[in-house]
Amino acid sequence: MATHDRRFRGGGSGGAAGTGPPGVHDGQATGAGPTGAGGRERRALENNEEEDFRYLYKERASRGLDGTSSSKEAGKWGGLDLSRMGLRSLSTGIGHYQHLVCLFLAHNNLSSLPSVLFSSLPGLAVLDLSYNSFTRLPPEIGQLINLEALSVCKNNLSELPLELGRLFQLRRLRVDGNPIASPPASVLAQGCKHTVHYLRDRIPPPPPPPDRGWRLLRGGDGDVPAKTDRVRVFNYNILAECYALPERHNYCPSWALKWSYRKTRILEELLRYEADLLFLQEVEAQQFDKFFRPELERAGFLGSFKAKSRAYITGTDKTRVDGCCIFVRKNRFKIIGEHMIEYQRLALQRHERFSDDISGHERLMSKDNICQVLILEAVNSSATKGPQRMVVANTHIHWNPELRDVKLMQTQLMLEELITVSEQYRNGAKTLPLVVCGDFNSEPTSGVYELMSKGHVPGDHPDLLVNKFRYGVYTTNGLEHDLNLRSVYSHIGEPEFTNFTGSYHGVLDYIWYTHETLKVDKLLNPIARETVVQNTYGMPNAHFASDHMSLCCDLLLV
DSSP states (O other): OGGGEEEEEEEOOOSTTTTOOTOTTTTOOOOOOOOSHHHHHHHHHHHHHHHHHHHTTTHHHTSTSSSTTSSSSGGSOEEEEEESSSOOSOGGGGOOOOOOOOOESSOOOOOOOOOOHSOOOOOEEEEEEOOOOOOOGGGGGOEEEEEEOEOOOOOOBBBBBBGGGGTTOEEEOOOOOOOOBBBOOHHHOOOOOHHHHHHHTTTOOOOHHHHHHHEOTSSSSOOOSHHHHHHHEEEOOOOGGGGOTTTTTSSSSSHHSSSHHHHHHHHHHHTTOOOOOEEEEEEEEEHHHIIHHHHHHHEEEEEEEOOOOOGGGGTGGGGGEEEEEEETTTTTTEEEEEEEEHHHHHHHGGGGTTOHHHHHHHHHHTTOOOEEEEHHHHHHHHSHHHHHHHEEEEEEOOOOOHHHHHHHHHHHHHHHHHHHHHHHHHOOOOOOOOOEEOEEEEETSSSHHHHHHHHHEEOHHHHHTTTOOTTTTHHHHHHOOOOOOGGGGGOOOOSSOOOEOSEEEEEOOEEEEETTTEEEEEEEEOOOOHHHHSSSSSSSSOOOOSSSSOOOEEEEOO
């Protein structure tokens, strides 16, 4: 590979501090300006183009894979300069330099690149291929999903591969000096962002993903009596139309992001697994009334919808406010009670518990998340002691990762209220089965998960104290409940993700159940990461209509 003097920490020389690179502009596919007539002038111009491209990423090159100066890689050289070395080919050994952020290959005689460059450099952000002999770019370039800047000027390219549309983080694209016919010049003239979008929308959808299949647990957490009732539970954050924005989901083809396309795929997902109970989050009021309720009623369901608290603010367009809804299969259950938990209102009603800790109380009351609760009674039950009842809840906890204290407090208020509701409808039973579904916006390492699964979080838990707000008796005594809850997917290990976007993937969604009254029989297998990224990086995409993964399981009432 290169000698040590071709490595660099700062991205190369050229350009004084405070001077911007004149030939590279935000969001534009462009060159550095008109070419000079004489050889000396042309060479000077070429030098300026090359140095300008490096200068723009001087700081980026020294930051390492995660793009921060605190990265472990920050102490290593982040860029490799192999420009002007007369290279006709590039060694496959380039794949060993997995820490590379910037790679400069300008002014060589390259006409192809080894495939390991695309598959083995996950953090590559800057690639300069200008002034070479490329007649085509390989489709594998679409694997460089972290690429922010690409220069291919002064080659002999007649087209850009559609796979370039996968590079949703690309901000700089230089293509001048090529006889490019596709995309047309009118598209290229509109800049990098438009060019990438144009290509992305024309990538053919991949084949449909394989069936997810089921994982049989055979009772999961204990022996199951022979005579049991089975209920299939399905949970899904469907991605509300108002949140499906191109700037948030810039890896998704525009046609696959439109509600007219997604709603059909969502409905197919809701009906595919023949569930008895459907728990949905981010459902807009108008979509519930105009689409989901009529479609699912035809499929034999009865639906109930609760909007977020902001729907009741004067002047709000209530039809566009999202919320939670539960659909119940009518031949399995009837609804005998409904209850809505508004975390804002509940915090106000219990203000005395917050004593003089006004700041924490006000912080909690500023968020309008809710929980929807239904009390169900089985229509045809094998139970010998009267109709089987169960309590089901559907929530969407606050999203902001910086407000972990608010997430914990909302969860605690929900659990307290669920205990009260369950007591009201026990009807002589020792305890009622409880299922709690939703988007908790909290990972398995969070205080929310700890509270749900272990039943207690101390008042000095880092998530509760993260912003140094106090919550009265909750800070003094800690948070707790005695519902004996367990996440259904904990039997096989929580999935790698339930939410997968261009900037984040992790587990946020859960199905919880009381394991003393319910047993898990089988689980719908999680979606494999490879299935998501086979053509676009993240969800939604052509085959997955939301940025969240649906969850489904069979529970046994024992």
